Amino acid sequence: MQPLEVWRLAPRFPLIGDRALAEVVNALNTMDDMVAAGEKEGFLRRCVSRFTGVHRRRGLERGRASATVQRSMVAWTRELSEHLRFTDINVGLLAMEIEELQHEVAHAEWLAHEAMAEVRELAGIMAEFIDAVDLRFAQIDRKIAEIDRRLAFHEQVLGEHGELLVAHTEVLDAHARALLDLDRRALELDLWRTAWAGADMAVRRWRNQDAYSGLPWAAQVTLLAREVAMAEAGLHEFITGERSWRERLADDILSDPRAAVARRDLGWDGTRTMRRIVERATEELRDPDERRLVAELLGVGLPANLRPPHRPMGFALARALELSARDPGTRPEDPSRTAVDEARRDYGHLSDVTFGQFVRRTIDEQAEAARQARADLREERLRREKAQQDQAGRDSADG
Numbered sequence: 001m002q003p004l005e006v007w008r009l010a011p012r013f014p015l016i017g018d019r020a021l022a023e024v025v026n027a028l029n030t031m032d033d034m035v036a037a038g039e040k041e042g043f044l045r046r047c048v049s050r051f052t053g054v055h056r057r058r059g060l061e062r063g064r065a066s067a068t069v070q071r072s073m074v075a076w077t078r079e080l081s082e083h084l085r086f087t088d089i090n091v092g093l094l095a096m097e098i099e100e101l102q103h104e105v106a107h108a109e110w111l112a113h114e115a116m117a118e119v120r121e122l123a124g125i126m127a128e129f130i131d132a133v134d135l136r137f138a139q140i141d142r143k144i145a146e147i148d149r150r151l152a153f154h155e156q157v158l159g160e161h162g163e164l165l166v167a168h169t170e171v172l173d174a175h176a177r178a179l180l181d182l183d184r185r186a187l188e189l190d191l192w193r194t195a196w197a198g199a200d201m202a203v204r205r206w207r208n209q210d211a212y213s214g215l216p217w218a219a220q221v222t223l224l225a226r227e228v229a230m231a232e233a234g235l236h237e238f239i240t241g242e243r244s245w246r247e248r249l250a251d252d253i254l255s256d257p258r259a260a261v262a263r264r265d266l267g268w269d270g271t272r273t274m275r276r277i278v279e280r281a282t283e284e285l286r287d288p289d290e291r292r293l294v295a296e297l298l299g300v301g302l303p304a305n306l307r308p309p310h311r312p313m314g315f316a317l318a319r320a321l322e323l324s325a326r327d328p329g330t331r332p333e334d335p336s337r338t339a340v341d342e343a344r345r346d347y348g349h350l351s352d353v354t355f356g357q358f359v360r361r362t363i364d365e366q367a368e369a370a371r372q373a374r375a376d377l378r379e380e381r382l383r384r385e386k387a388q389q390d391q392a393g394r395d396s397a398d399g
Helices: 003-009 016-027 030-039 043-052 054-083 088-106 113-129 133-157 163-208 217-229 232-240 244-255 257-266 274-284 288-297 312-324 335-347 355-398
Strands: none
Touching (some): 003 016, 003 054, 016 054, 016 088, 054 113, 088 113, 088 232, 088 355, 217 244, 217 257, 217 274, 217 288, 217 312, 217 355, 232 244, 232 355, 244 257, 244 355, 257 355, 274 335, 288 312, 312 355
């Protein structure tokens, strides 16, 4: 897909920026594919290849090919960043992958030197997109915890000779803690404003600017919920624990006139099985390309480290659309049944739902998926920071 085509689709599919950026990073795995293909050679063939120099020539070819791929990815990322929106969670996940790729490239003997420069440039571009709000909150929390530890220590060491000095230090720490608390509240307020503004904008785009227009009702609800959960509202919930945006989004969706129309057209009285929901969605969305695109926007086709974790309802819908878009020779006899069975097997229980329950559970699913992805991202970031500190300590000791 060319950048111009992506930009053209962006008003109707706001999440397409996230998917396009993920495809950029995922394409860099071409290097690993080429290496894996080489490793499939038999032992004797590898020996002959090394003896004749074929092995080295192949390594240089792989390096040049990977550098070419990376250069094109850097250029495309620049184009995308000028025209499309990205969510903080998506960029955070991709930045982690780029950092890991840099480490792998640095230790790949066969890689051309220019390839490393391209990966570093792409990493720099990705870093520019990262929302540092969570990092700032983490820094404040660490400082507050350190001050609290000092205050607790002061209470233990108060003595006849050190009482005045400790009391003075205690006052300074108390003031510092008050300033940090104020800083945190200011950040929370700013994030709250940004979260509500972002959620309202997403709903307005859906209502008035043709976002997700022409898609089945189930797909519209799922994509809108995913868009809001992966952006500022989901980040605000992750940091503060405030979940009220979920109910507000459900109210916005259910109070929209199109909800009543969809409920009537779908004949959705009482409860409905998930199989029937996804079956109807695939029937309504006849264009195979649009089926594939919606499935991709919901994470199908990406490795687990480049997307929020799948949840049963969202996965069932995405998988049904993806399977039904396949050529007849590779398409299951009943894509909807296959998708629902896989969702139950791999991601959890699927119960019958009313019209309103579908909306609320879909929002909860996407919110929990985004929350889990952010938690995993924070844990991985902390793990890498600790590993770097440990390595720096070992290097200092060796020096």
